[in-house]
Amino acid sequence: MSKMLKTLLKIFILFGVAAYLVFAIVTFSRPAEGQECTGLDIIVDDSYNTGFIGENEIREWLTTHKTFPEGEKLSDIDLAAMESVLEENPYIENALCYTTAEDKVAIRVTPRIPLLHVINQNGDDFYIDNQGGTMPRGHHTVDLIVMTGNVHRSSAGRLYSSMARTITADPRWSSQIQEIHVAADGEIELTPVGANHIVILGDTSKVAEKLQRLSTFYDEGLSKAGWNIYKKINLKFENQVIASRQ
16 A cells, blocks of 8 residues: 555544544533433532532522522523523632533532621621622621721722732731721721731832831841830831831
């Protein structure tokens, strides 16, 4: 057999295999006529252990929104509509739904991640999440830094999520700062755990740089002078740390 014929034969075989694979995928992924959904496989990718959303909440949410698939014909289930309904849940970031070989519907959801617990001057109680949005408080309890004062729900995520990400990403500050207060003029103050002083951050610009200055001051200044010698530590001014006793 000539080299050209061998090459053509190989190409023909490859096309045949590819065509069969496409046929198999289409055929075997298509639910049998009249086959019903026998159950749900629910996976919650809650790597931060927020506990906001679980299997029971997902089942209840789908039932309430009339998209619960169990017992329905697989051919009648609108998976895209299920995903849209799930993503309307205030605690879910995204959802993926698909059918399995066992005639079940698999649901994989990723929860939204709260960063700060806001209790503002009006008594509103909500969370700021890592995507710059807000989440309702509901019945959930999460151990987070509390943000108080002049914080408005409509603008909280836009104004403070970047600062929140910077603070909570650092193990030192996520454990050492217990409260962030926004004064009437918008100035931001931090209250460390177990300290008699407040830290004046000023605005939300250059937060990482300000916290680096604070870290250096804590390690090289307060470690020698004493943790509770100052009442205010001001980081507002670039390249400065101004500590005062009043």
